[in-house]
Amino acid sequence: MTMRGAEIAALLGPHVRGRVEAGASLAEFTWFRVGGPADCLLVPQDEDDLAAALAVLPVEVPVTVLGLASNTLVRDGGVPGLVIRLIRGFSQAQTFEDGTVTAGTGMADARFARVCADAGIGGFSFFRGIPGSLGGALRMNAGAHGGETKDNFVSARAVTRNGQIVTLTAAQMGFHYRHTDAPLDLIFTSVTFKGTPGVDPLVLKAQMDEVSTYRETHQPTKDRTGGSTFKNPDPPGTPNQRSAWKHVDAAGCRGLVIGDAIVSEKHCNFLINRGSATAADIERLGETVRARVRAVTGVDLDWEIKRIGRFAEGAEVSPFTDYA
Template sequence: MMAETLPKVAGKLTENAPLAPLVWFKSGGSAEWLFEPKYLADLQAFLRDLDSAVPVMPLGLGSNLIVRDGGVPGVVVRLGKAFARVTKNADLTLDCGAGASGILVSSTARDNGIAGLEFLRSIPGTVGGFVRMNGGAYGGEVKDVLVDCDVVLRDGSLLTLPVADLHYTYRHSELPEGAIVVAARFKGRPGDPAAIQAEMDRISASREASQPLRSKTGGSTFKNPEGQKAWQLVDDAGCRGLTVGEAQVSEKHCNFLLNLGEATSADIEALGEEVRRRVKDKSGVTLEWEIQRVGKAK
């Protein structure tokens, strides 16, 4: 895909952009093109004028993502600072750009005396990813606090979808094919800022104690099967500390995979598949990937 065939943009278009620095695992190939729109209309115009056959993939913080070593064809869209604002727009409701982090959302909620969004602090990612994946932790899920969201469709049109239209289930939504989340409204309940901060501190301490937060990781690897814990199944199958190349099952939390140094994405994915095989053999349970795997093998 040649530069002259792409629509003109106000933001930044980068050819063969390395994606490893942009994802938590620090592995994987490049984007054929990386587009960082300057503002909403820039994104809309680009998608409207882009050949409809060209694949488009949104990228947030890359915290729950394996980018395969052969890279991602087409265009990867990354929403920057223009999409990272969080403001109070109505009673107990925050208007959040899709690029805003869970830490910013929960802190803004605290400052405005809005409780119920504390759990977002513990999810490493951005609003766009939370909305797409029905992000959740520590007893909260996005479906419980989302009012509606704005998405840009593949043809560049802007659509507001109420939470009911997303048909949320565990770590899954029915967003329209090719839709990019650009904003969302979250509503909480009245709360005391000091109590909200105390709850966020409790969540942070719990995560620090139980998860390998200082490592190159992708967060929760597998979905929890109904009535069971993925980490327990992985541990029971003898996979704690298991390695493939420089990829390892965390010894601190068995549902996390780690890049110990120079692991390839192929190593990480192969390790995950070996864990799935061993868990199936041991317990009869087929673990489902929670981490999204994208791009081409090398």
């Protein structure tokens, strides 16, 4: 039997120290600023709190973890089961002289880059340009400017669906282009990297400034967006790599509009909520782009953005369908 949000909240309440709320709104946490509520939201205080909640939660209740939701589209009908956000209690970092850094996965990537730069630890300046959390970076193997999350990775701690705390090596994480093979029900709680010690902080600051300037020039960083919508059809390093945006452009989709959602004129692999778009507008725009790219270039683009939750009634979206 499906548990309602209020029932999940009543069950978890006595076992957790953090915040539990049935029917909590999610839209304001997401970069797109769209989507329905969580059946139940949990903001645990720390790793033990998270583990305690998962240990008592019946296995049939679906669990979704969100970082800063910079790569996620929450559908209009809301998210079933328990949604977990790791923020305070998961946002501290510790640096060591040999270049080792351990950080909570609720820490923003950009802040992590600054912490490493202040400590003179190199290898993390690319994180300055990625607007997610370290948890999202681990799940997505986030990367930019020639760097990827996997590069200096040592290990990660995670909580399993039944509340066990485990540690994963790089081999167990199985990093690929914008993807990890680690079981989907693992919630990463902290990560350890080993960077290059003894780098002049001013050099690292200059690298971060370069990343910021590049971003502001080439991407709609101030808009309501989810970053790169589609994965590049060829992984990095492929000779004559075909970027997703080139296919979108070839199919004539730059500036395409559905409802209040638009394909960015500045970077056409970005979809933007101009203000009052629904999640369905955004997803229909993405499927329309996929349909047109398939028709024009013969390539099937895969979504990089995670789409989660239920469609609103009567607002379902079908793959590879032209809605324009």
